[in-house]
Amino acid sequence: MPQPITSTRAPHSGTTLTGAPVHLGDHPEPSPIFPREPGPRPSPGSSVPLVSAVDAARTQFALLAGFHFLFVLVTLGLGPVVAIFQTRWAVTRLDVHQYATRFWGQLYLVNYALGIVAGILLELQFGLHFPGLLDVAGEVFGAPLAVETMVAFFLESTLLGLWVFGWHQLDRWVHTAVFWLVVLTGYASAFAVMVANGFLRNPVGYELRDGVAHVTDPAALVLNPASVLSLGHVIGACLLAGAFVVIGISAWHLRRQTGYDELFQRSLRTGVVVGSVGALLAVGFGFSQFSYLADDAAAGQSPVVGTALGLMVLGGFVLFLGAFPMLALMIRGALFRLPFRNAVYAFLTAVLPLPFVLAIFGWLAREIGRQPWVVVGVLRTSDATSTHSATTVLVSLAVLVGLIATLAVVDWVLLARLARLGPGSPTLGAPALHAREADEPLTFAEAPR
Template sequence: MSAADLARVQFAVTTSFHFLFVLLTLGLVTLLVIMQTRYAITGAPVHERMTRFWGRVYVINYALGIVTGIVMEFQFGLNWSGLATYAGDVFGAPLALETLVAFFLESTFLGLWIFGWGKLNRWVHLSLLWLTALTAFASAFWIMAANGFLQHPVGYRVEGNVLRLDDFSALLTNPTFTSAFPHVVFASITAGGVFVTGVSAYHFIRRTAETDFFRRSLRLGVVTTALATPSLIGAGFAQFPVIGTYQPGKAEAAHWLGAPLGFMIIIGMALTTASWLTLPLLIRDAVVRLRFPLYLMVIGIPLPFAAAVFGWLFREVGRQPWLVYGLLRTEDALSHVDADRILLSLIVFTSLFALLAVIDWALIARAVRRGPDTTPAPVSPLVVTL
């Protein structure tokens, strides 16, 4: 493989891994907001326990996601310095805002939320989680704004051999951004709903004693999935006119792109159908007595994540041979690094990401098997002991 091919594979691997962490983080924080808001309003202990249990899983995934994000950022300097040189003034603006405004604030609010259990007023503590969720989606907002520029460059002027930011508002009204961002939002909420549904089903398969706890979690997961998936599919199909206008013939850029696009649509339709068929079974806990649907719920946990990777392949590979569509070819953005060094970094980064993924899944599985705490912990229950 050429240096360009190896660099593309490396970026694809690292980005895909990182996006899976982000997807679950955004989905879980949305459901946590619902759980803790219920607790703040009702004061019911079960809602507090739900927030603590699912919050523990959320923090594990968030911590590992930070590490993958840091590693992914190295790609721009190591392999794609031509992008920074040519379009860094435009492309880097939303990325800088994502780091300075969204990510730093999100981490601060999350830290206060983690260590604020039992120390802060109930409503103050709830507001910290709301702020964590809002800044998390703000982070996704700026990332998608940067990606939208790569798909359809706007808001720039050519100065010498580089691009300069000319109209920041154009980045925020870019059709390839405004049509894609809702799709990402509903995809993450769907992933969170499917995950909570599957984990709750797993505990019912094990004949858990925490029936009320996981009954509520199961209902929340199924209802969330049923509400999010129609919007997810609608937002997905709404992108096709935009693609046809600004990237005509995108699917023909690689003849095999039709397969991942088709798989993504099939998964979206399947999750929508399954969640809506399950809604009536929530009445009188029929879904628990039947048991067979519980196994399908557990098996379905990976589906939204697989669909997200398929969608990313279509969006990114279909843009080739352009890195900045119509302006900068992928091969011209490559750093002056020989193929052997890129292969070495590909092996190192892939191994590191695989290790992080295994650690993440192992810690989440451990937290899931442990189940909710029976009594309130004396310190924050979100501190994970390895």
């Protein structure tokens, strides 16, 4: 760890809802960026602040990141399922695989589009309320996020556009390869985000010069165990979430006998296999992180951390152990011949939200456990936040969280409606009703009314 230095940055100040000042040094931990400079303590009988600007900013980030993570879970989890079915379609040319690709692909696209907007809201609040993080660690923290932006907003989106508009235009193997590239760029984008987040948790590969962090060892930054091990855990969580979406929707259709039994039986099998792989990764990489989480003294300061971590570990074990009987029931379609299979279908539909709840618990344990640091051992959260008043931050919180919550509700409603409609006539990949000849004049006179 570099030796503490004195920064020329102006001391942080702010106000609470009652107008009480927030001074630098509210946390006792020393920081190499901002040495401890205790402010005046409230006198006996003075009003107790309801909430500080720092707490409001932390709450805003927690809510925005939590909502955005729900989109990420579906995108990264459902992508491999769509790719698997498209590969099967390319190999077998069976209609059931084509319709499965188009059905699950529609759900993927809706969630992806709304998730992009949610991600923009998440990045917006860094500039609004955490300017200290950008001033001190912007070069280190911002570099992987810039890579993520290039990958997600340019490369991944371009490939996805080729896939969407390439139906009936591209060779089936090229079209399939394009979507596998979409999946791979999605996970590359997730790795870039984990590199940035891993630096906050375990800062390595940098040095401080004049109060600003500079990258000195890119390999150490990228191979940070807080990034690599967390990526494996996140991939497992995403595969679990995507698998539960596929299993839950498939079980709902099979229970109601909507007429697509073969498609949803194949989908349920695929979901069980993908979910089993996800459970193995989530549990294995989850426990591997204890090697550095145990050394973090801040992790035990909040009872929320222990509760969230305990629930996540318990739930992870349940899902991991439950994968074995589910895999056994997939042998020769045993599940689909059980006399009480409708009760099993109802149960599989009801537990669809479980991996999403566990993922949020895991995120709470990771992020709250880092407090009061925004960069552990380097920069405190109170020193990184803006000088806006608590009222201003709360207004921002209400607006941005309201927007992302609205996006989440719209996403869930659209996914539920598309799931209920089933694969009878998916819009994605549908052939054109009328293909205009090259010499045919372009007119709108004959458009159907």
